Amino acid sequence: MAVREIRLYGDPVLRQVCAPIENIDDGVRALIADLIDTVQLPGRAGVAANQIGVALRAFSYNIDGDIGYVINPVLTEVRGEKQPTGEGCLSVPGLWHDTLRHPWARVEGIDLDGEPVVLEGDGLLAQALQHETDHLDGMVYLGRLEGETRKLAMREVRESDWF
Template structure:
């Protein structure tokens, strides 16, 4: 399996809602392993399939020494008062912006055996669940910023050396 290159903001795959995974086959097993390999690096909390160029509903995560994945996740609950937190994204490298996120999130999906799994948490786990589910819906976190903040973020993105 492999660590895959990350697609950057501006790539159309990041703006396209992902298709559900209809059948778990060898290509899906390879995708999940590639997601896990790509996430298992310092400073990476999660990677969604579109970030490695694949338009399917899956993501992997690595938080507090634990690693996992979810196929066909559905963000089923967020709660608490949204808080502004510093957030970054591998698809927007080197840039961090204040983003409103709920302090608790829960998603439901399946694993490679087709068994239902639930991923939930607070803090960084909640932030990651919301962030990665956003990617699967075709949203990059800068799209969620308030108008003036988004304008400033877009200016920084356009001035970056990777854009």
């Protein structure tokens, strides 16, 4: 349908806990199409619905050319000790900081036909699953940073030309 503009850190929609999708209708189908179109641009691993201004529980992903989406995703399992993982975010352009993430994750949800979807894996997929479900819970990755790293990141945000 359309590549949608990404909302930037500071936009209130990014702090909202996204509502579950109750009915799959033409509006939801259009949202999913827009999420898929938006995530296909180079350098994008995932886009949450609130990043395009819609506070509903859905995200798209683009991991190693595997493109898809999940409606009403829930992070159901993580494995392994959290490790510092280099992370950025489309809603926080130009910043890159180590974020503590589990090395393996599983998300469960549904597709447009109401059929179950299970995504699980390690590496970039595990990171994206955690990152995108955080978005749907109203958290940008900066909220996971601690101490001096968080102070540095917030200074970088304040000094950026987009904030």
